[in-house]
Every structure is written in structure tokens, then in C-alpha cells.
Amino acid sequence: MERTIFLLNGPNLNLLGQREPEIYGRETLADLEARARARATTHGLRLEFRQTNSEGELVSWIHEARTDGAALILNAAGYTHTSVAVLDALKTLEIPVIELHLSNPHRREAFRHHSYVSLAATAVIAGLGPLGYELSVDAAAGLIAARA
Template sequence: MSSKSILMINGPNLNLLGTREPHIYGSETLKDVENSAQQQGSDLDLKIATFQSNHEGHIIDRIHEARGDCDYIIINPGALTHTSVGIRDALGGVAIPFVEVHISNVHSREEFRHKSFLSDKAVAVICGLGTYGYTAAIDFVARKLAVKKD
């Protein structure tokens, strides 16, 4: 039996994890997060593909490519959370369920970060757990996919 597939997408500036504002985002690098996610996926018989881009169009293209090839998306759209109707429409267009993840608690930050263009379409939103939010998202998705199998 083939394993289920998750696409983990990270948006603008997340390539700077570990060095960008560590008091907010911690010291773990994106590579550390991706490696941990892939190990966790392996332990749960889930294939985890990762993608990061600082460009909205590239993220939209990658979402489109996931159609028919992916069971779930975990996305941290970074600053595009608050501006991108394009990413919202891409996620809706491919009809792949997704979890929105934010490392920081966006609701305790600047007011413009309180509005997400994705949250109302997400199956779940995780914020403020640091990079553990990715771990929690993978566990959540694994449970959702297990229920779906039965």
C-alpha cells in the first residue's frame, strides 16, 4: 500500500529561519524543520515533499502541480497570508485540504497580521507554537488521513 502524501509549503523569508529575528522565530533553520518533518512523515508512513519560495507565483505554480499528486498541504505562507488572493484561489482551485501554520502568534503581533486570506478555507490553523507547529500539523493530518482510510 502506498503512503499518503503531504506537501509542506513555506513562503517569503522563511528561508531565513534560524537567523531572522530569532526572538520571534527561534533558532531552528528551515532545513532543520524540513528534515524533522520528513523523519516524522517516514515514521507515520507519510511522504513529505517540501517547497519554499519568496515568490508568490512560484508558490501558486507549486500548488497547481500538487493537484492529483498530494493528499494534504501544510502551508506557512508568511507575509503572503495577509495579501494573497492568488494563493487563496490556487488552494481552492486544486481542492486539496490544507492546514495553515504560523510560527509566531500572529494575533499578538501587528494588527495587519491578524487578517488571513486563507484561514476561512483551511481545515485548521496553527499559530504561536514555534516550529513545533509543523509537527502538530503533520500529526493532525496523519489522523485526518487515517480516519479517511477507514
């Protein structure tokens, strides 16, 4: 069976490169996907890369990762701080979960300091900008290998 990493992105990440570039940088989501795909290839892994602005769709994709994924990387964006539904979906997983953020939420507004995702995450990668996407794939690959 092919080992697949699900890399799921939440709301407004489709606007990367345009929205608040002083925080999120100038690279687009397509740029980050290319970085992550290239890194997954070096590990011999398949990458399922998706973005949605819909909480329900994100939950459904987490459910899909439950049966079809070897690991999940999640940049839930604003849902990180608000979604019990995302947390409940994550708690059903028996695969490694990596919480990913471009910025460091703890250097930002106080409401961003709480993460529902962290309550179910194996690890957190934050504040490294686009490099975080590559490093999260490396981390997922390592966690997959450790379970084998």
C-alpha cells in the same frame, strides 16, 4: 499510490535562524524540514518540503498538490495576509489544508490578524514555534486517515 503531504513555505522562511530570532527562534528551515520529515516517516507518509520567495511559484506548487498530494500544509508567511492568488489556488483543492505559523499572528501587528489562507484552510496551527511543523504533519496524517 504513495500518500504525499506537501509542506510549502513562503517568503523569507529561508532566513529562519537569522531573521528576527526573538520571534521565529534559532532553528533553520533545514532543521524544521528534518523534524517534519521524521514525523512523516512515523506515519508512513512521503513529505514534499519546499520554500519559495515567489508568489507565482507558490501558487504553482499548490496546483501540483491538487493532483499529487494527500494533504497540504502551508506556511505562506507574508502572503498569508496579502495574497488573493494563494487563496484562489487553495480553493481549488479537495484535500485537507493546514495553515501553519511559527508565531501567533494575533499577538502581532494588526495587519497580521487577517488571513486569506484561513478562508480555505481545514485547520490552523499557530504560535507553537518549531513544534508546529511536527504537529501539522500529525494533523495532516490524521486527516488523511479519516478520509480513507
